[in-house]
């Protein structure tokens with residue numbers, strides 16, 4: 001476990017230039033997002049191979065949204081090329097909307113199924129999502145069980161993350177405590193606005209979700225954050241430069257001992273790099 005940083009260094013160093021900001025924060029600005037996607041997929045592949053060689057599972061924390069799709073496409077490509085076996089992989093997703101059936105077109109379970117799970121040999125029992133369709137008391141117990149399942153798996157080796165434009169991390173919206181754990185949350189108006197197009201064809205959009213907490217996320221041994229496009233430039237600057245605190249959950253990334261932030265030039269435009 002202690003050698004994780006070594007294991008995760010890309011087999012082929014990316015052409016991007018790491019920018020020094022804070023000691024444990026490595027920021028890579030790439031010309032094309034595909035470079036970041038390939039680098040992260042190869043980190044994941046290296047982790048899986050290294051764990052499997054020791055007879056162990058690799059525990060991945062996965063994110064949904066437009067940001068990580070290219071990483072998943074690259075993982076599928078590696079799998080189809082015979083270079084990546086998911087038999088010893090276990091996954092924990094960050095979050096899920098409340099009240100959606102697993103096969104709802106906008107559910108994160110369906111997104112993951114279509115983008116990755118149905119395309120690789122990940123055993124069905126190895127896939128975990130936060131509980132999202134239970135009555136309050138059962139939900140609370142299931143949230144604790146989700147935390148326990150992560151612990152029982154040995155903790156998350158590598159957590160993929162996108163950045164919400166309002167600074168949320170998973171669905172930890174502004175105001176979320178550093179100590180927060182997996183729980184039911186109300187979606188911030190800005191988040192509801194961002195996801196509205198996805199639900200436009202349906203009767204109503206969810207107002208709540210269940211998300212891993214900030215403490216849960218920050219316990220992952222490695223955080224790998226992606227942000228692409230001009231719409232992320234302001235939040236990237238804020239997350240990297242503004243004071244660390246609950247009003248800006250993404251700022252807590254800077255407190256983690258092993259975090260890489262992968263940006264294209266548009267997303268990095270306001271960082272002064």
Ligand code: PGA
Nearest residue numbers: 065066067162163164170
């Ligand atoms: P996106 O969402 O990848 O769809 O931009 C990121 C997020 O809200 O965390």
